[in-house]
Amino acid sequence: MTRSACAVELSGSASPDVPVSASDRLNVEIRQDMKLDPIDVGELNGMIAERPYVGAFLTPAWLAGFFAEPPDGVTLSVLLFRQGSKLRGLVPIAVRPTLTHVCVSFVGGGCGSDRVDLLAARGFEALAADTFLEWLAERFGSSGFLLELRDVPATSSIWGAIQRSGLEHTVPLALQPKEIYTLPYLTLSAAESASIAESPSGSALRSLTKHRRWLEHRCHLGIERVSDVDDALAAFDALVGFLRARWRGATPSALDDPEVVRRHRRAIPLLLADDRLRMIRVQGDDRIIAVFYGISSGRWWGYYLAGFDREWAGRIRLGQIVLSTAIDMAIAEGAAEFDFLKGAERVKYVWPVRERASLDADVFSETSGAQFTRARRATRDAAAALSKSARQPVLSVLKRLTRP
DSSP: OOTTOOEEEETTOOOOOOOOOTTSOOEEEEESSOOOOHHHHHHHHHHHHHSHHHHGGGSHHHHHHHHHSOOTTOEEEEEEEEETTEEEEEEEEEEEEOSSOEEEEETTBTTTBSOOOOEEOTTOHHHHHHHHHHHHHHHHTTTOEEEEEEEEETTOHHHHHHHHHHHTTSSOEEEEEEEEEEEEEEEOOHHHHHHHTTSTHHHHHHHHHHHHHHHHHHSOEEEEEOOSHHHHHHHHHHHHHHHHHHTTTSSOOTTOSHHHHHHHHHHHHHHHHTTOEEEEEEEETTEEEEEEEEEEETTEEEEEEEEEOHHHHTTSOHHHHHHHHHHHHHHHTTOSEEEOOSOOOGGGGGSOOEEEEEEEEEEEESSHHHHHHHHHHHHHHHHHHHHHHHHHHHHHHHHHHHOO
16 A cells, blocks of 8 residues: 555545644545535635646636536546545546546646646645546556646646656556646736836837827727626627637637637636636727736736737737736736736737746556557657658748749
């Protein structure tokens, strides 16, 4: 028996109090939704406050849309890691059976949440991650499993647990990295603000002030943080339209899928009720011309999506103005960090940001079915990389031949 051996308990069962120590075992309780009792909600909120840049995507409000309409053939559950009656950790998972193995993923990863993770109380991170891997082995070890990790922070305790499982021979696993993403964020402090003027960002921000004056001269400008449900949903609908117009005929927008739109429309009223929604509406002459859609947790603000009427804006940098307005509002509310979330788009680097990272990886159990999938995916990825590298010289030759 390993030091973090786990016992599975069904929802609603009681367990005796045990000494509070990070070296003690954790029990795993399985639920089919995020409806937690008030005590659990309080403990979950404490974990979210410790890691708001992850925890904001693990609130019941944010996850409500995912659980309301799971994909066909997928079962969503929440694993609660308990020590006696104390909630020490939590992770929502999606389980999809295949002919050869079971696919397990964190809910929201790769399909709507910019980052997901196993959330644990301070000091219990490693124990909760070890317990999770052991639970996977106990539950799906005979059939084999593939753990698809998408948008998981580089600082997650799950990476250390995977390494320990190999070093200690507890759960034999093979990890196959896939992708790394940049997560820019801005520290909001007096010292940081004072240094901006001397940085390369200083001139860009002065130019932005000029564009803000142009906007104010062009129309009667109205900017407000939305606090009414109907107004928030109307602003979201406007955002859907802006993004579809922006990406028409090219890459699909983030809100092209009707299922994704329904998920957000379910979450927005709940986020607003929890004071986690940061929806900013920009109006020009009583017409919505831009929308900022963000979420918040304590002194952390996250920029999820933003869009604007490009035809109306013309040469005015309305997208940057919207982001600047959101940052100003975050500062006014006493926020300590403004998180631009996933992506290294140039517009985010108008400000002197720092960077985090999140990772995609596949983790395979040792069963033949899972290992066959591992080999097949590795072959497919290698073929795709070879095809891409072979196309580059041809494309460069064509460009030279067609250059005027």
